[in-house]
Amino acid sequence: MIISKLQERIHGYALTLKETHHKEAHTTPTIKPSAANDGTTIVCKNLFSNIPARQKFLKSDAVEFSHILDTFIPLAMIHPETEFTLTHNHKIINRLERGGSFRARIAELLGKHFFSTLIPLRFETDDYKINGYISAPEHAQEKSKHQHIFINKRPVKDFLILKACKTAFSNLIAELLNGQSKACSRHSLLLRSPIPIQYLRMNRKANSSTANQPPTELLHLFL
Structure with a gap:
């Protein structure tokens, strides 16, 4: 009902x-x-x-x-x-409760301690604006959990953005673990499959992405 x-x-x-x-x-x-x-x-x-x-x-x-x-x-x-x-x-x-910010809502949903491990992210050009939070390399995860991408306030799954974040994470983790023992199972996991925790909001102009995307469609492709 x-x-x-x-x-x-x-x-x-x-x-x-x-x-x-x-x-x-x-x-x-x-x-x-x-x-x-x-x-x-x-x-x-x-x-x-x-x-x-x-x-x-x-x-x-x-x-x-x-x-x-x-x-x-x-x-x-x-x-x-x-x-x-x-x-x-x-x-x-x-x-x-209503009236808070994106930052406050994430902390309220996931807990203040969890939120304190995230890093603010902000990037803007003439065509789009991205802001949100992402985990530090040492907090990479095994599974694709805690990955939320919003385009024009709609939750979507965009493989291009996910792959870009994962690739950047792989490079950062390789530098982070450089010179450290590779025998550690945690280190081996990070090198093999680092997946970032991310909560990203993206606003784009109508002609920059799929404009006629059905309301129930989660997959998003850039034109």
Whole structure:
């Protein structure tokens, strides 16, 4: 169920998806006026309860909740002007007040200690502006976690930027470990597959990147 209300409206609207019992039928959406607070509330409950054949494809509760977090975190991160609340099993997991900065929102989501290990990054030309935070070489990671790229306030996956950051990291780590023991497993890992932690915002002109990119498309290509 999705319930949404604009601040200037008296009431909001509720969109409900009801599953049918017929295998051939699709989920039927209904929209009707509803009492609501300002903003948008999304509720996921009893997924595929009427269709056991689909329900068996769901993973454990922990895995499915991790997918929700993967959606929640980047959206909350890039919109510090918006208040976000994440509730799971009637327990508040995250409540983020609006009005802060990108920097404050990252620290609030990931923790101040984690944020303190990041390095501010800023670069600007006539065509685009990049700012955000990236980890120092000694904090490189094994997996591609904590990599968030936003283009015009949209979370995207851009392999060109990811590869550029990883290549630069490889060179820095090689210099960092020069003259040190290569027998250390941590050093061997860094030399083999260094992946930076990065939270980057990029603003470009409309004619500098894909302008007709579908709203649900995460992959981004520069023209």
